[in-house]
Amino acid sequence: MVESVRVTWIVDRLEGDWAVVEVDVGKTIELPLAWLPPGAGEGTHLRVTHDVGADFSSLVLRVDRETADRRARQNRSLPKPGRGDPGGNVSL
Numbered sequence: 213m214v215e216s217v218r219v220t221w222i223v224d225r226l227e228g229d230w231a232v233v234e235v236d237v238g239k240t241i242e243l244p245l246a247w248l249p250p251g252a253g254e255g256t257h258l259r260v261t262h263d264v265g266a267d268f269s270s271l272v273l274r275v276d277r278e279t280a281d282r283r284a285r286q287n288r289s290l291p292k293p294g295r296g297d298p299g300g301n302v303s304l
Contacts, residue, residue: 214265220276223248223256233258249275 224232230242231252252258257276263269 214263216264217262219260219262220279221258221260221273223252223254223258225254247273249273251275 219235222234224234224240226232226245227242229245231245231248232240233243234240248256249258252273252275257279259274259276259279261272261274263272
């Protein structure tokens with residue numbers, strides 16, 4: 213019997229031959245840069261599948277373009293900060 217777990221990770225930053233990857237809110241791990249799928253870089257969402265069987269364990273990393281595209285659309289729909297806003301205190 214094979215047990216599968218699917219999660220999404222985000223590439224936080226690249227440091228030399230290593231990728232720092234956020235695997236949970238505030239929790240990161242380091243992976244060899246060579247393990248990332250082609251085209252993955254800072255900010256890339258990864259769809260991760262971990263399969264465990266009686267005599268094996270496999271980890272598959274894929275670029276999650278669907279999540280990245282959805283977030284890009286959400287960011288485009290957010291209002292842009294006003295150019296005339298001087299900043300400062302907010303009164304409620």
